[in-house]
Amino acid sequence: MLSPYYVYIVTNEKKTVLYIGVINNIQNRLSQHCFDSQNAKKSFAGKYNGYNLLYYEQFDVVELAIAREKELKKGRVRN
Template sequence: MPTEKQPCVYILTSKPFGTLYIGVTSDLVARLWQHREGAVDGFTKRYAVHRLVHFELFDTMELAIKREKQLKNWHRDWKLNLITRENPDWRDLAVGLGFEPMSSDARQAGP
């Protein structure tokens, strides 16, 4: 379970095997709130990429950024395999961090 100011790499998706987003943060809960509320314009808001399906915690932000860059350079299939290995049902892991489950049609992709 992440704590405040815990460096973290995370993967969001629009739906199982859907559009993926990889990010890094020092406060996963706050960052998830921003993504889910559409508080910041950008890719995740535009394409409704709000479901947390994978995250990794690190001791330093330097290590988290290094891992983020590594994951971003991976082939899509490798990313899908990583998620499926750790989270075979593609559950929204944000629910375990205190967020409400997202309905399948809560947010629609598009401008």
């Protein structure tokens, strides 16, 4: 079985910044966001301390996950 893909949204502590991404290992990626936020501050999520998970969706096909990420970045919501 292939690894699932996730579209996820993280935010900072005050919930003033959103970061939307796609990954196939969500636990590892969240750890990377947290490490970057506390140490390197090189990425967008690190610069704005975005390591609090708000939301995620799981997909079996990476193309569907990427399409959903683009929808979310454009502000499109679906039920």
